[in-house]
Amino acid sequence: MKTWMREWNAAYAFVERSFRLIRRYLAWEVVFLFYNIVNTLTIGLIGLTMQGTPNQGQMVLYLVIGALFWGFMSVLFEEVANSITWERWEGTIEYTFMAPIRRITHLAGMCLFAVLYGTIRSIIVLAVVALFFDLPLAQANFPAALIVLAVASPAFMGLGLIAAVLPLLSPERGTQATHIIQGIILLVSGVYYPIDVLPKWLHPLSAISPATYALDAARDAILHGTGVVALLPKLGILLLIGVILVPLGLWIFLQAERYAMRTGKLKRNG
Numbered sequence: 001m002k003t004w005m006r007e008w009n010a011a012y013a014f015v016e017r018s019f020r021l022i023r024r025y026l027a028w029e030v031v032f033l034f035y036n037i038v039n040t041l042t043i044g045l046i047g048l049t050m051q052g053t054p055n056q057g058q059m060v061l062y063l064v065i066g067a068l069f070w071g072f073m074s075v076l077f078e079e080v081a082n083s084i085t086w087e088r089w090e091g092t093i094e095y096t097f098m099a100p101i102r103r104i105t106h107l108a109g110m111c112l113f114a115v116l117y118g119t120i121r122s123i124i125v126l127a128v129v130a131l132f133f134d135l136p137l138a139q140a141n142f143p144a145a146l147i148v149l150a151v152a153s154p155a156f157m158g159l160g161l162i163a164a165v166l167p168l169l170s171p172e173r174g175t176q177a178t179h180i181i182q183g184i185i186l187l188v189s190g191v192y193y194p195i196d197v198l199p200k201w202l203h204p205l206s207a208i209s210p211a212t213y214a215l216d217a218a219r220d221a222i223l224h225g226t227g228v229v230a231l232l233p234k235l236g237i238l239l240l241i242g243v244i245l246v247p248l249g250l251w252i253f254l255q256a257e258r259y260a261m262r263t264g265k266l267k268r269n270g
Contacts, residue, residue: 012109022117037128041128044067058136066215070191070211070215072121073118080111081164084168114160139224144221147228148214148231151235151238154239155214155242158246163181186211190215195212214238217234
């Protein structure tokens, strides 16, 4: 019991530290949040161009769901993937990796922070969106949509763990590569359009992206009121992806950490 509490306290320490970093760079956080809100509103306004058509409200909601869910999922990916980048920026990477804690505890703390941070940002964006649009939510099944988010979260944390290896091995190019990976996921996952419009050669990437199933399931729940039972096939795929990616990401990260220590890549700045 004492060991469990010690590990929990250590993981929470990383959550608290991350929120303190947000407070330090609060001006930038406000800018990023403002951009995220404007981006979501802009995408929703595109749906209003379908004036006079019976599907206008559904199109606005379709686009808004994509923007909101992608905003949440991308935060999970970014915060975990860029956790090493933050350590380099703050000059704490050597101290963090030398601290007498388990690496899984460190990464669990970063994942927990990502969930909390992403939830807070999504709530703020949703509140602003609700002031701009009269969304047709009579059939929406919000509990099912929240379950989709919960089940999809581990998959994106696993992707983030795998991507976090890149900044660990290369201070500058690694961070650039994480943004490329994020862009590919955005492109192939049908965030703002059905994946059917993509070229056929991109469909295999859509099939292995967890965002594809998360967005599809979330839209079913909100647009059509689909219940959890009917969503079980997609939830099962998301759960399976998470079960595979989280241990795989942790194993890859530990291997990369050993390599970085052996080759002297753990330095304070890039």
